[in-house]
Amino acid sequence: MSITPIDRLEFIRITAAATSVRKDTKSGVSVAPSASVTRALALRVNGEAVRLDVDTRVTLLDALREQLQLFGTKKGCDHGQCGACTVHVNGRRVLSCLTLAVMHDDDDIITVEGLERNGVLHPVQEAFIEHDAFQCGYCTAGQIMSAAALLNEPCGPSDDDVREQMSGNLCRCGAYPNIVAAIQSARGRA
Amino acid sequence: MAEKAPGVLAVIHHGNAPTLYRPDNDFMSASKPGEARVVFEDDRVHYSGQYVAIIVAETLEQARYAAELVQVSYAVEDPTIETDAALDSAYLPDEFFGEKLTTTRGDPDVALSRAAVTHAATYTTPIEHHNPIEPSASVAVWNGDELTLYETTQWVAGARKTVAQTLGMPEEKIHIVSPFIGGGFGCKGFVWPHSILSAVAAKRVNRPVKLNLTRKHMFSACGHRSETKQYVQLGAERNGRLVAIDHDTVVQTSMVDEFVEACGNTSRFLYSCPNVRVRHRAVRVNVATPTPMRAPGENPGLFALESALDELAYLLNMDPVELRIVNHADVNEQARRPWSSKYLKECYRMGAERFGWAKRAPQPGSMRDGNVLVGWGMATATYPGIRSPGAAKVRLLQDGHVDVVSATQDMGGGTYTTMAQIAADVMGIAIERIRTVLGDSLLPPAPVSGGSMTTASILPATRKAAQDALSKLRHLAATMPASPFTNRRPDDIVAEGGRVFPKGAHPSSGLPYEDVLKRTNQTEIEGEGYTEPGPERDKYAFQSFGAQFVEVRVDPEIAKVQISRVVSAFDVGKIVNAKTARSQGYSGVVMGVGVALMEHTVYDSRDGSIITSNLADYAIPVNADTRSIDILFVDKPDPFIDSDGLGARGLGEITVTGVAPAVANAVYHATGRRIRDLPITPDKLL
Numbered sequence: 001m002s003i004t005p006i007d008r009l010e011f012i013r014i015t016a017a018a019t020s021v022r023k024d025t026k027s028g029v030s031v032a033p034s035a036s037v038t039r040a041l042a043l044r045v046n047g048e049a050v051r052l053d054v055d056t057r058v059t060l061l062d063a064l065r066e067q068l069q070l071f072g073t074k075k076g077c078d079h080g081q082c083g084a085c086t087v088h089v090n091g092r093r094v095l096s097c098l099t100l101a102v103m104h105d106d107d108d109i110i111t112v113e114g115l116e117r118n119g120v121l122h123p124v125q126e127a128f129i130e131h132d133a134f135q136c137g138y139c140t141a142g143q144i145m146s147a148a149a150l151l152n153e154p155c156g157p158s159d160d161d162v163r164e165q166m167s168g169n170l171c172r173c174g175a176y177p178n179i180v181a182a183i184q185s186a187r188g189r190a
Numbered sequence: 191m192a193e194k195a196p197g198v199l200a201v202i203h204h205g206n207a208p209t210l211y212r213p214d215n216d217f218m219s220a221s222k223p224g225e226a227r228v229v230f231e232d233d234r235v236h237y238s239g240q241y242v243a244i245i246v247a248e249t250l251e252q253a254r255y256a257a258e259l260v261q262v263s264y265a266v267e268d269p270t271i272e273t274d275a276a277l278d279s280a281y282l283p284d285e286f287f288g289e290k291l292t293t294t295r296g297d298p299d300v301a302l303s304r305a306a307v308t309h310a311a312t313y314t315t316p317i318e319h320h321n322p323i324e325p326s327a328s329v330a331v332w333n334g335d336e337l338t339l340y341e342t343t344q345w346v347a348g349a350r351k352t353v354a355q356t357l358g359m360p361e362e363k364i365h366i367v368s369p370f371i372g373g374g375f376g377c378k379g380f381v382w383p384h385s386i387l388s389a390v391a392a393k394r395v396n397r398p399v400k401l402n403l404t405r406k407h408m409f410s411a412c413g414h415r416s417e418t419k420q421y422v423q424l425g426a427e428r429n430g431r432l433v434a435i436d437h438d439t440v441v442q443t444s445m446v447d448e449f450v451e452a453c454g455n456t457s458r459f460l461y462s463c464p465n466v467r468v469r470h471r472a473v474r475v476n477v478a479t480p481t482p483m484r485a486p487g488e489n490p491g492l493f494a495l496e497s498a499l500d501e502l503a504y505l506l507n508m509d510p511v512e513l514r515i516v517n518h519a520d521v522n523e524q525a526r527r528p529w530s531s532k533y534l535k536e537c538y539r540m541g542a543e544r545f546g547w548a549k550r551a552p553q554p555g556s557m558r559d560g561n562v563l564v565g566w567g568m569a570t571a572t573y574p575g576i577r578s579p580g581a582a583k584v585r586l587l588q589d590g591h592v593d594v595v596s597a598t599q600d601m602g603g604g605t606y607t608t609m610a611q612i613a614a615d616v617m618g619i620a621i622e623r624i625r626t627v628l629g630d631s632l633l634p635p636a637p638v639s640g641g642s643m644t645t646a647s648i649l650p651a652t653r654k655a656a657q658d659a660l661s662k663l664r665h666l667a668a669t670m671p672a673s674p675f676t677n678r679r680p681d682d683i684v685a686e687g688g689r690v691f692p693k694g695a696h697p698s699s700g701l702p703y704e705d706v707l708k709r710t711n712q713t714e715i716e717g718e719g720y721t722e723p724g725p726e727r728d729k730y731a732f733q734s735f736g737a738q739f740v741e742v743r744v745d746p747e748i749a750k751v752q753i754s755r756v757v758s759a760f761d762v763g764k765i766v767n768a769k770t771a772r773s774q775g776y777s778g779v780v781m782g783v784g785v786a787l788m789e790h791t792v793y794d795s796r797d798g799s800i801i802t803s804n805l806a807d808y809a810i811p812v813n814a815d816t817r818s819i820d821i822l823f824v825d826k827p828d829p830f831i832d833s834d835g836l837g838a839r840g841l842g843e844i845t846v847t848g849v850a851p852a853v854a855n856a857v858y859h860a861t862g863r864r865i866r867d868l869p870i871t872p873d874k875l876l
C-alpha cells in the first residue's frame with residue numbers, strides 16, 4: 001500500500017479526540033462541568049509572546065501540547081502524580097497537568113523546548129545524554145525540567161539529597177542511578 | 191444526552207458498532223489480541239473497567255464532558271474477584287505458549303516422605319500493573335480503504351495482523367507505525383481494544399481520531415500480572431542436595447480469555463533434582479485479562495522458589511550461596527540437554543565478592559547499625575535465552591549515510607543504539623553516519639519486543655544485512671570502468687573501514703564507499719539480512735543466569751524497609767553495549783524494588799472496582815527508594831545462540847527476577863520475620 005504522509009500540524013487540526021466510557025461500578029452523581037466557556041489569554045512561552053483562546057477547562061499541559069504543538073512536555077497521569085508534565089512557570093517547577101491554562105495569563109512558561117540557548121543544550125541536558133539518564137525517554141522532559149530547576153533550589157550536596165528532591169518525577173524504566181549521576185555532574189558544572 | 195453535547199461527533203457502543211471479528215488468538219502465528227472477546231461484542235460487562243461506549247468529539251474537554259452524560263443501565267450480578275472464592279472451579283490449563291503446564295519427573299511424593307529435611311510453605315504475589323509512564327494511545331487515519339494506526343506497540347507485525355483480522359480487512363491495507371514507545375514492560379505487546387476503537391471511530395466520523403488511555407484506563411484496559419498462590423515443597427539430604435521439588439501454582443485468569451502466569455516452569459531445571467512436580471491451575475474471576483509483565487512466570491515463580499530455598503538453607507544451617515552451588519544444574523535436567531553456555535557459579539562468585547557476602551553473620555537480627563536492623567539476602571536470577579526469526583536491511587546512500595531498518599521496536603532498551611553499533615562495526619564507519627529506522631510494519635519483519643529476544647534475533651540479521659551491503663558494493667565496484675578495480679573480480683576487492691580497495695593494496699589506493707555509488711550512478715545499495723534459530727535449539731538449552739544480593743535496613747520502630755544496596759551479577763552471553771546493558775540492569779532492579787516493597791493492585795471484592803487505579807495509590811519506586819546499585823556482567827559469549835558469532839542473549843527481563851526474593855530473604859535476615867506474601871509492606875512487619 002502507499003503511505004500518505006500527513007503533516008503533523010495539519011493532522012492536529014483535523015484530528016478529533018475520543019474518550020471512552022467505561023463500566024465503573026462505583027456509581028454516583030457526576031459533577032460534570034457545564035459546557036465550554038472560552039477565555040483569551042496572553043503569556044510568554046519559551047521567551048515568545050503568545051495569545052491563546054482557551055476553553056476554561058483546558059490544563060496548561062493540554063494547551064501546550066494541543067494548541068501550541070509543544071510535544072516535549074508529556075502526560076503520564078494527568079493527576080499530578082508522575083512529574084512527566086513538569087515545566088517552569090516564572091522560574092519554578094510546576095506540574096502543568098495540575099493547573100488550568102486560564103490561570104496563567106501574563107506568566108512566563110519554559111518547556112523543555114525552551115531550555116537550550118542558541119542551539120546549545122542546557123548543562124542538565126548534556127549530562128543526561130552523557131550519563132544515559134533515560135531509557136524510553138518518556139519521563140525525561142519532566143526529569144530534565146525538575147533537574148534544571150533544582151540547580152537553583154536549596155539542595156544538599158549528597159546523592160541522597162538529590163534523590164529526595166527528584167522523587168516527584170517517576171521513571172518506570174528505572175533510570176534513577178543515572179539521573180542522579182547526571183544531575184550531580186551538571187551541578188558541578190553549573 | 192451525550193450525543194447532543196457540544197462538539198460531539200459520535201457515540202459508539204454495542205448497539206451501533208460495526209461488525210468486528212474475533213482474530214486468531216495465537217501468539218505463535220502473530221495474531222494476538224489482549225483478550226479474545228472483541229470490544230462491544232455483547233452487552234455483558236465481564237469486569238470493572240470494560241469499555242461500554244466511546245465518545246468522539248472535537249476536543250478532549252468536550253469528549254470528556256459528554257462521557258459524563260452517558261447513562262448505562264445494568265442488571266447487577268455478584269462478581270467473583272478473589273482467588274479463594276473460585277478455588278472450587280479451578281481447572282488445569284494444558285499448555286501455554288507451547289509449554290506444558292503440568293509435568294512430573296521421578297516420584298516427588300516418595301522422595302519428600304523419605305527426605306532428611308523438608309520445607310513446605312505457601313507464597314503469594316499480588317496483581318501488579320506495568321504502568322509505563324507513557325499511557326497506551328492510538329491514532330487512526332483512514333485513506334480510502336487503507337488504515338494507518340500510529341500506535342504504542344511493542345509488536346508492529348502482530349498489531350497489523352490482529353487489527354486486520356478484527357476489522358475483517360486484508361493485512362496489506364493496514365499500516366502500523368510505532369517508532370518510539372514510552373516503556374511497555376508487556377502491556378503494549380498484544381492488541382488491546384483501544385486500537386480497534388480508534389479505527390472504528392475514525393471510520394465513523396470520517397477523519398483522524400486520537401484515543402489516549404488515561405492512567406486509570408491503564409489499570410483495566412491493557413493487562414496486568416495475575417495474582418499467584420504458590421505452594422512449594424522441598425526435600426533435601428543433610429548435605430543440602432535437593433531430592434524433591436513440588437511447585438503447585440494457582441493463578442487467575444479472566445472470564446473472556448485465558449492467560450497463565452507460569453510460575454513453576456523454572457523450578458523444573460533451575461537446580462539439579464531427580465524428583466520434580468510442577469502444576470498450574472487457573473481460576474476465572476471478574477477481572478480484566480492478565481498479560482505478560484516483565485519476566486512473566488519467572489518473576490513471581492522465583493519469589494516462591496528462592497524464598498523457599500532460603501528457608502531450607504536455615505533449616506540445614508547452610509550458607510544460601512553454598513546451598514545453591516551444591517545444587518547447581520550442570521545440564522538442563524528437564525529438557526535433558528546441555529546448556530549452550532552457563533556461568534552461574536561465576537555470577538555467585540562475582541556478586542558475593544563485590545557485595546562482601548563473606549562477612550555475613552547468618553543469625554537473623556545479628557547485624558545492626560545502631561538501632562537499625564541490617565539484613566543481607568540473595569537469590570538466583572534466570573530467564574530463557576529466546577531467539578526468533580528476524581530481518582533487517584542496511585542501505586548505503588550516496589551521501590555516505592547508512593540507513594539500518596527493521597520492523598522491530600525500541601521501548602527503551604537500546605535497540606536503536608545497538609543496531610547502529612553493529613552496522614557501524616561491520617562497515618567500519620563512524621556511528622554518526624548511521625540512521626536507524628524502526629517500528630513500522632512496512633519494514634523487514636521482526637518479532638515482538640518482549641521475551642528478551644530482540645538482541646539475539648535482530649542483531650545477527652543486522653550484521654548479515656551490513657555484510658550483504660558490503661558484498662554488493664564490491665560487486666558494484668567490479669563493474670566500474672577505468673577505476674582501481676578494472677579487471678578485478680568482486681572477491682579480489684575489499685570493502686572495509688569505509689573504503690573499497692583492491693585486495694592486497696593499501697586502502698588509500700581505493701575509494702570511499704559513497705564514491706563507488708556516485709561513480710556508478712547508483713543512489714543506494716541495499717543489503718538484506720534474515721536470520722533464524724536452527725537445529726542448535728534441539729541440541730542445547732538456552733538460558734541466562736544471575737545472582738542478586740540485597741542489603742536492607744529496617745527501622746524496627748516503624749517497620750520501614752529501605753533497600754540500601756543491591757549487587758547483581760549476570761551471565762547473559764556477550765555484552766553488546768556496556769552502557770545500555772548496565773542501564774537495563776538498573777531498570778530491572780528498580781522494578782524489582784517495587785515488586786518487593788510496594789506494588790499491589792487492590793480490588794473491591796463487592797463490585798470488582800479497582801481501588802488503586804492511579805500512581806499515588808499504586809506506588810512504584812521513586813528516586814529515593816533506590817540507593818546503591820551495582821551491575822556486573824560475566825560477559826562471555828554464548829557460542830551457540832547465533833551462528834554469526836555475536837553470542838549475545840537478551841537481558842531485559844532477567845534483571846528483575848531475583849530482586850523480590852533477595853529482598854524477602856534479607857528482610858528475614860534483618861528481622862527474623864519471614865514474609866511470604868508480596869509486597870513487604872510495613873503492616874506485615876509490625
Ligand code: FES
Nearest residue numbers: 076078080083097
Ligand atoms: S502528567 Fe502531570 S504529574 Fe503526571
Ligand code: FES
Nearest residue numbers: 135137139171173
Ligand atoms: S526513561 Fe522511561 S520512564 Fe523514565
